Amino acid sequence: MDDEKIEIExxxxxxxxxxGRQMGRQAAPGDIICLSGDLGTGKTIFAKGFAxxxxxxxxxxxxxFTIVQEYxxxxxxxxxxxxxxxxxxSEMEEIGxxxxxxxxxxxxxxxxxxxxxxxxxxxISVSIFKDVDxxxxxxxxxxxDHSGRSxxxxxxxx
Numbered sequence: 001m002d003d004e005k006i007e008i009e010x011x012x013x014x015x016x017x018x019x020g021r022q023m024g025r026q027a028a029p030g031d032i033i034c035l036s037g038d039l040g041t042g043k044t045i046f047a048k049g050f051a052x053x054x055x056x057x058x059x060x061x062x063x064x065f066t067i068v069q070e071y072x073x074x075x076x077x078x079x080x081x082x083x084x085x086x087x088x089x090s091e092m093e094e095i096g097x098x099x100x101x102x103x104x105x106x107x108x109x110x111x112x113x114x115x116x117x118x119x120x121x122x123x124i125s126v127s128i129f130k131d132v133d134x135x136x137x138x139x140x141x142x143x144x145d146h147s148g149r150s151x152x153x154x155x156x157x158x
Contacts, residue, residue, distance in 0.1 A: 004145040012137045016042045016128075017049035019141060023124075024053020027106045029076050031147065034112030034119065037128035042139050043110045046126065047080055050108055054078050062110060067095055077105030089115040122147045 010016045023033070033050065035043045044062045051060040054074035061069075062082045071078040079100045086092065092115055100107055101120065112119065125144040132138075 006143045006145075008141045008143070010042075010137075010139045010141065011135060013042065013045050016045045016139055016141075017052070020046035020049025020051075021053040022049075023126075023143075024050040027054060027076065029104045029106065030102070031106045032101060032120065032123040033106070033108040034123045034125045035108065035110045035128065036113045036125070038130070041128040041130050043128060046128065046141075047108055047110065051078055051080070054106070068100065077103070079103075079105050079107045081107060081109040082111060083109060083114050084111045086111075086114050089118045092118050 008019060010019060027033075027050070035046060037043055044060075047062070048060045051071060051074070054071075054076060056071045056074040056078060058071065058073060060071070060080065062080075065085070067081060067083065067086070069080045071080065081100075083092070097118065109115070109119075112123075112125070123146050125142075125146065127142045127144075129140045129142070130138065131140065
């Protein structure tokens with residue numbers, strides 16, 4: 001089966017948030033969302049929208065110093081990772097990473113490319129790119145679904 005690939009352009013933080021929210025609404029237990037993109041591309045804005053789509057109303061911030069932040073108030077548990085400071089992927093074992101990946105919640109991992117060696121194959125990858133020539137708030141998001149599920153993105157929710 002071929003992986004599904006979708007490209008979406010957003011032109012504001014609100015649109016990037018809305019795309020995250022749309023994906024959060026579709027998320028299912030066991031989903032692993034891998035975010036990549038340079039600093040300032042909107043990974044955390046997307047993550048906040050994703051959390052909102054799960055029904056989480058508490059503030060969401062990037063867990064840069066704690067590696068993982070757990071949110072239980074939504075319709076399914078949400079595990080938000082920021083692995084920017086991980087020096088070696090084997091460090092993930094120390095925090096019980098497999099328990100999160102194969103648990104009953106959904107994982108969203110910022111800077112996932114740093115730990116690609118310890119990730120399963122069935123992830124949904126979201127790569128975020130800026131292009132200042134198209135505007136300061138312009139983003140191009142490339143979503144590749146390796147999970148076998150069919151994502152429905154775009155339309156009026158964005």
